Amino acid sequence: MKFNIALLAGDGIGPEVIDQAVKVSDAVAKKFGHEITWKPALTGAAAIDAVGEPYPDATHDICAASDAVLFGAIGHPRFDNDPSAKVRPEQGLLKMRKKLGLFANVRPTFTFPSLIDKSPLKKERIEGTDLVFLRELTGGIYFGEKGRRDEGETAYDNCVYTRAEVQRLAKKGFELAMTRSKKLCCVDKANVLETSRLWRETVQAMEKDYPEVEVSYEFVDAVAMRLVQWPNSYDVLITENLFGDILTDEASVISGSMGLMPSASMGSDIALFEPIHGSYPQATGLNIANPLATVLSAAMMFETAFNLPEEGAAIRDVVNKSLSEGVVTEDLANGEKAYGTQEVGDWLAANI
Numbered sequence: 208m209k210f211n212i213a214l215l216a217g218d219g220i221g222p223e224v225i226d227q228a229v230k231v232s233d234a235v236a237k238k239f240g241h242e243i244t245w246k247p248a249l250t251g252a253a254a255i256d257a258v259g260e261p262y263p264d265a266t267h268d269i270c271a272a273s274d275a276v277l278f279g280a281i282g283h284p285r286f287d288n289d290p291s292a293k294v295r296p297e298q299g300l301l302k303m304r305k306k307l308g309l310f311a312n313v314r315p316t317f318t319f320p321s322l323i324d325k326s327p328l329k330k331e332r333i334e335g336t337d338l339v340f341l342r343e344l345t346g347g348i349y350f351g352e353k354g355r356r357d358e359g360e361t362a363y364d365n366c367v368y369t370r371a372e373v374q375r376l377a378k379k380g381f382e383l384a385m386t387r388s389k390k391l392c393c394v395d396k397a398n399v400l401e402t403s404r405l406w407r408e409t410v411q412a413m414e415k416d417y418p419e420v421e422v423s424y425e426f427v428d429a430v431a432m433r434l435v436q437w438p439n440s441y442d443v444l445i446t447e448n449l450f451g452d453i454l455t456d457e458a459s460v461i462s463g464s465m466g467l468m469p470s471a472s473m474g475s476d477i478a479l480f481e482p483i484h485g486s487y488p489q490a491t492g493l494n495i496a497n498p499l500a501t502v503l504s505a506a507m508m509f510e511t512a513f514n515l516p517e518e519g520a521a522i523r524d525v526v527n528k529s530l531s532e533g534v535v536t537e538d539l540a541n542g543e544k545a546y547g548t549q550e551v552g553d554w555l556a557a558n559i
């Protein structure tokens with residue numbers, strides 16, 4: 208098969224981890240007889256520097272015309288440390304998600320047998336963890352009206368959800384639960400927030416369409432605790448944009464590193480694949496960032512966007528092999544030999 212893939216490397220460690228995902232994807236394509244044409248495009252601070260905006264129309268056109276998008280990370284300290292900056296890399300990410308209609312962000316959390324002893328959490332707590340967050344990605348407080356009043360002394364960010372937005376995300380959650388262990392947890396703050404009450408009411412009304420799915424409703428603060436206490440009690444979790452952002456960073460601790468966690472952002476037309484981590488500016492250019500979150504995002508791309516499970520499995524197998532053979536970056540080395548970002552990518556590509 209032939210694929211056009213938009214390649215948005217972004218900022219910080221983005222280009223370094225993307226390079227490794229490209230190497231591994233090319234190796235798997237070669238092994239299975241596919242042809243990939245990469246379509247590089249600007250985003251983030253790199254795009255602001257080049258053309259003055261973080262998600263230029265030219266980039267959108269490339270994404271919209273591709274079979275999938277592979278995304279690295281965006282963000283730069285010069286914007287993080289300047290709250291008054293009007294044009295920011297993160298606006299590009301949000302604009303891209305909105306314009307491409309990527310409303311469902313699939314963020315799996317699972318453990319790797321060879322890393323189980325390296326997690327800061329106790330082995331017996333995390334063993335067998337295999338859960339998936341479905342994070343709503345184009346609504347909520349990220350996209351509500353925001354601003355200042357009272358001469359800048361008061362700030363507001365509105366959180367808005369429509370029933371239709373909740374329904375389309377929850378539908379994906381129910382469908383995913385049906386393919387797994389038929390357990391769905393709706394994470395909200397319905398004891399306080401009106402938007403959460405709409406979420407709960409909407410999901411409750413959908414239960415009758417999925418009689419086999421056992422649905423639980425839990426408050427986000429309690430989930431934040433139970434996620435590290437008994438992560439293996441969860442299966443599919445659906446939640447709104449901000450809660451999903453926070454809980455999935457927390458969940459990365461279960462696997463052992465932020466550098467391991469992939470994601471898929473799904474819409475009705477196109478899907479985008481990206482690690483959940485950011486541009487990790489402190490590591491830029493040092494060849495120390497873990498590329499596996501991006502490599503595993505590429506595995507999700509083969510499985511989900513191209514419906515090629517064997518190709519995805521080949522990537523997952525070689526990642527597992529690298530972990531069990533200790534071919535790891537410093538975040539997983541625990542004082543033992545650490546490999547560089549590029550060396551891990553080379554090893555994966557050579558062993559696919």
Ligand SMILES: NC(=O)c1ccc[n+]([C@@H]2O[C@H](COP(=O)([O-])OP(=O)(O)OC[C@H]3O[C@@H](n4cnc5c(N)ncnc54)[C@H](O)[C@@H]3O)[C@@H](O)[C@H]2O)c1
Pocket residue numbers: 220224279280281282283284287297300464465466481482483484485486487488495496497498500538
């Ligand atoms: N999707 C994205 O592009 C995205 C996501 C999160 C943050 N950001 C942006 O990234 C910048 C930095 O944000 P931050 O420091 O809060 O989050 P971050 O995810 O970049 O880094 C947080 C910590 O996670 C670890 N980490 C992250 N990626 C890693 C990797 N590949 N290998 C090993 N360890 C890794 C490091 O310990 C790092 O200090 C900000 O500008 C932020 O807005 C972008």
Ligand SMILES: CC(C)[C@H](C(=O)O)[C@@H](O)C(=O)O
Pocket residue numbers: 282297300301452483485
């Ligand atoms: C950079 C930021 C806008 C983004 C988010 O909050 O969605 C990031 O944290 C993520 O998880 O992809």
Ligand SMILES: [Mg+2]
Pocket residue numbers: 452453456483
């Ligand atoms: Mg985040």
